Amino acid sequence: MDPAAIPTLPRGVRLHRDRVRDQWVLLAPERAVTLDAVAHAILSEVDGTHSLAEITETLAARYAAPPEQIAADAAAFLQALHARRFLDLSP
Amino acid sequence: MTKAKPPIAMLAELTHRCPLSCPYCSNPLELTRQEAELSTEDWARVFREAADLGVLQLHLSGGEPATRRDLEDLVCAARDAGLYTNLITSGIGLTERRLRALDDAGLDHIQLSLQGTTPEMADEIGGYRGGFARKLQVAEWIGKIGFPLTLNAVLHRRNLHQLPRALEMALEMGARRIEVATVQFHGWALKNRDALMPTKAQAAEATRLVAEARVRLKGRLVIDYVPADYHSDYPKRCMGGWGSTGLNVAPDGTVLPCHAAQTIPHLRFESVRDRPLTAIWYEGAAFEAYRGTGWMKEPCASCERREIDFGGCRCQAMALAGDPAATDPVCVKSAQHLDLQARAAAHAEADSPLTYRSAPGKPATEPAE
Ligand code: SF4
Numbered sequence: 515m516d517p518a519a520i521p522t523l524p525r526g527v528r529l530h531r532d533r534v535r536d537q538w539v540l541l542a543p544e545r546a547v548t549l550d551a552v553a554h555a556i557l558s559e560v561d562g563t564h565s566l567a568e569i570t571e572t573l574a575a576r577y578a579a580p581p582e583q584i585a586a587d588a589a590a591f592l593q594a595l596h597a598r599r600f601l602d603l604s605p
Numbered sequence: 606m607t608k609a610k611p612p613i614a615m616l617a618e619l620t621h622r623c624p625l626s627c628p629y630c631s632n633p634l635e636l637t638r639q640e641a642e643l644s645t646e647d648w649a650r651v652f653r654e655a656a657d658l659g660v661l662q663l664h665l666s667g668g669e670p671a672t673r674r675d676l677e678d679l680v681c682a683a684r685d686a687g688l689y690t691n692l693i694t695s696g697i698g699l700t701e702r703r704l705r706a707l708d709d710a711g712l713d714h715i716q717l718s719l720q721g722t723t724p725e726m727a728d729e730i731g732g733y734r735g736g737f738a739r740k741l742q743v744a745e746w747i748g749k750i751g752f753p754l755t756l757n758a759v760l761h762r763r764n765l766h767q768l769p770r771a772l773e774m775a776l777e778m779g780a781r782r783i784e785v786a787t788v789q790f791h792g793w794a795l796k797n798r799d800a801l802m803p804t805k806a807q808a809a810e811a812t813r814l815v816a817e818a819r820v821r822l823k824g825r826l827v828i829d830y831v832p833a834d835y836h837s838d839y840p841k842r843c844m845g846g847w848g849s850t851g852l853n854v855a856p857d858g859t860v861l862p863c864h865a866a867q868t869i870p871h872l873r874f875e876s877v878r879d880r881p882l883t884a885i886w887y888e889g890a891a892f893e894a895y896r897g898t899g900w901m902k903e904p905c906a907s908c909e910r911r912e913i914d915f916g917g918c919r920c921q922a923m924a925l926a927g928d929p930a931a932t933d934p935v936c937v938k939s940a941q942h943l944d945l946q947a948r949a950a951a952h953a954e955a956d957s958p959l960t961y962r963s964a965p966g967k968p969a970t971e972p973a974e
């Protein structure tokens with residue numbers, strides 16, 4: 515995945531706090547994807563303006579984690595969402 | 606007894622009224638009349654109860670949900686309750702103005718049904734002249750407004766050859782997803798097995814086409830596929846497991862574990878008019894009846910797949926084996942499996958005119974000559 519790519523949640527895909535199960539989920543057509551803390555942290559930075567590289571940088575700083583590790587995790591997760599059309603990537 | 610988990614999805618059958626009369630309609634043979642439908646306020650309360658119970662996804666269905674004049678208010682109520690709101694529609698009854706109102710109300714997603722890829726096929730199957738042209742117009746408005754769209758192609762012997770065109774249409778309409786659903790033989794479809802049963806060769810070809818298209822269209826179009834049941838070796842995990850992930854509410858407020866559950870004669874169902882949804886889900890006898898694996902007989906009871914498919918579909922076991930606790934006859938381990946395959950082949954060989962679904966309050970029409 516290109517580090518310069520800007521991820522966006524398309525219309526019809528949104529983060530939702532599931533108060534009954536006390537967890538975050540990503541709601542999409544016919545799907546509710548349960549998000550762990552890492553997945554939620556990544557998606558919380560997806561705002562349609564920041565690139566994958568910038569998101570990785572923010573998260574690495576916040577969690578004092580190795581950027582390569584964060585970059586790999588974020589890219590794999592976002593790529594999987596993209597394949598299911600739950601995420602748009604530009605350019 | 607292990608405590609059930611909260612459901613994720615609820616299908617709200619807002620009405621059984623529909624301008625179309627598809628011969629495979631999953632509505633029951635006994636259709637609810639308009640006078641018996643829940644009111645706007647009742648539905649709004651049910652949506653709130655559903656959200657409190659843990660439902661995340663709401664499917665507004667029917668019949669044709671656009672037949673309800675308060676559809677816009679119902680979408681508003683569903684979004685206020687915090688539900689992801691999906692509209693399952695044939696498109697008939699929607700105008701650009703109504704679609705814009707649904708957009709303002711917060712509708713999340715639209716699922717548009719496709720009866721065929723040509724006007725001749727679509728209008729014959731839906732039993733509604735001009736329906737196909739109208740649907741294309743509605744698809745254009747949906748695209749213009751920007752609703753996320755799933756095309757829902759229902760396939761059977763008469764139109765399975767149109768699958769490639771259905772995939773193209775989904776792309777042309779800008780759909781992100783297509784459901785390629787081979788007709789499931791419940792409800793009205795049971796009356797139409799001779800008219801609609803695909804051949805085994807057609808079913809195999811559809812599976813091949815879907816596999817090929819999934820590779821070719823990866824990242825552009827997501828394809829969900831429901832294969833031809835009678836020609837399979839293992840049954841579907843019906844409703845994700847009875848009473849485990851989803852529930853249906855019928856137009857009059859009756860709460861069902863699946864849309865065909867009323868075909869199981871010994872089950873007693875409760876209504877949201879009489880009891881809170883949470884109590885019905887966790888304590889209702891109909892939900893408890895086939896929840897988990899405790900009710901199973903052999904070969905399911907000791908099968909390694911019992912928590913994968915939960916023994917298949919209870920309504921299909923009822924319809925085909927005469928026992929709702931039997932192994933779904935689709936399964937290779939069922940004593941009825943070979944017989945079912947032979948029956949499927951015979952239905953596929955036979956021919957018969959379409960028996961259309963009727964309108965609420967009207968008797969079923971006999972097949973046209
Ligand atoms: S299957 Fe056809 S007749 Fe039944 S509700 Fe849907 S559009 Fe109407």
Ligand code: SF4
Nearest residue numbers: 905908910911916936
């Ligand atoms: S025997 Fe029952 S549990 Fe095993 S595969 Fe068949 S239907 Fe599923």
